[in-house]
Amino acid sequence: MFLGATGHLFEMAKRLRLNETEAEKLLWSKLCNKQLGVKFRRQHPLYEYVVDFYCHSHRLIIEVDGPIHSTKEANYDDNVRSQAFKEFKIEIMRFTNDEVLLDIENVTEKIIDHLNNHHHDT
Secondary structure, three states: OHHHOOHHHHHHHHHHHHOOOHHHHHHHHHHHHHOOOOOOEEEEEEOOEEEEEEEOOOOEEEEEEOHHHHOHHHHHHHHHHHHHHHHOOOEEEEEEHHHHHHOHHHHHHHHHHHHHHOOOOO
16 A cells, blocks of 8 residues: 555545546646656545645645635645645645636646756655
């Protein structure tokens, strides 16, 4: 299992991949097949969470947040997750559905900038 992820999470990740949002599909079309020079995985189990996209070589999570993330509960959960990943020295970049759908070039540029400026030893 990957970094302590359980079998249950792998099942959940599989279901999430089948129910991707339009924004996730669009972003994946830019991240897949090492188009940015590094390998990304989608709906990837990590510890006790499933993250939208993960690049192991740069210890980078990319999350695409829909409207649900603006609720207090979701904000609290996002903060707990962020804190957990920070402890493992994994960074998170967050984009909204609208950012991805309306300005994918800018989102891709931000990711490329991050990859170029944050080198991690694996």
